[in-house]
Amino acid sequence: MSITLSIEPAFSHAYQRYAGFLPGDTLRLYVRTSGPGTGGMFYAIEKDEALIDDAVFEVEGLRFVIRPTDFWYFDGGHLSYNPLYGEYGFHFTNPRLDDN
Numbered sequence: 779m780s781i782t783l784s785i786e787p788a789f790s791h792a793y794q795r796y797a798g799f800l801p802g803d804t805l806r807l808y809v810r811t812s813g814p815g816t817g818g819m820f821y822a823i824e825k826d827e828a829l830i831d832d833a834v835f836e837v838e839g840l841r842f843v844i845r846p847t848d849f850w851y852f853d854g855g856h857l858s859y860n861p862l863y864g865e866y867g868f869h870f871t872n873p874r875l876d877d878n
Contacts, residue, residue, distance in 0.1 A: 780833070781833045781844065781849045782853055782854055783835060783844070783852050783853065783854075783855050783856075783857070784855075784856045784857070785837045785842060785856075785857045786837075786856075786857065786858045786859060787837060787838045788858065788859040788861070789837070789858055789859040789868065790838035790839065790840045790842075791859075792859040792861075792865075792867065792868065793823070793840060794838075794839070794840065796864075796865040799825065799840060800839075801838075801839025801840065802839065802840075802841075803825060803840055803841070804825065804826055804827055804828055804840075804841040804842075804843055805823050805824065805825055805826065805841065805842050805843070806823065806825075806826035806842075806843050806844070806845075807821055807822070807823055807842055807843070807844050807848070807852060807857075808821070808823075808824075808844070808845065808848050809821065809822070809848050809851045819851070821851070821852070821857075821870050823842075826843065828841065829843070829845065831845070831846050832844060832845055832846075833846075833852075851872070851875070852872070853872075853874065854872055854873060855872035856870070856871050856872070857870055858870075858871075
């Protein structure tokens with residue numbers, strides 16, 4: 779199974795600036811829930827190693843990886859960064875998940 783995800787270079791640069799990740803680091807993107815009873819989900823990220831079935835996206839020196847069990851959330855999505863909001867400028871959108 780393949781996955782389509784766009785990651786802006788600014789997103790990668792901002793993680794290097796604000797989170798201290800370095801070129802060559804591998805970061806896992808995954809889905810988290812916001813707490814019991816809320817039903818909300820959002821993307822999370824942590825330093826990790828790539829696994830055999832992971833989707834791998836290399837952007838500006840960082841490797842972003844996603845497990846197949848999380849493909850449904852990220853497939854068709856877009857990760858961006860708006861510098862006007864500093865360390866809070868990270869943004870994830872996915873039109874396939876909209877309730878239209």
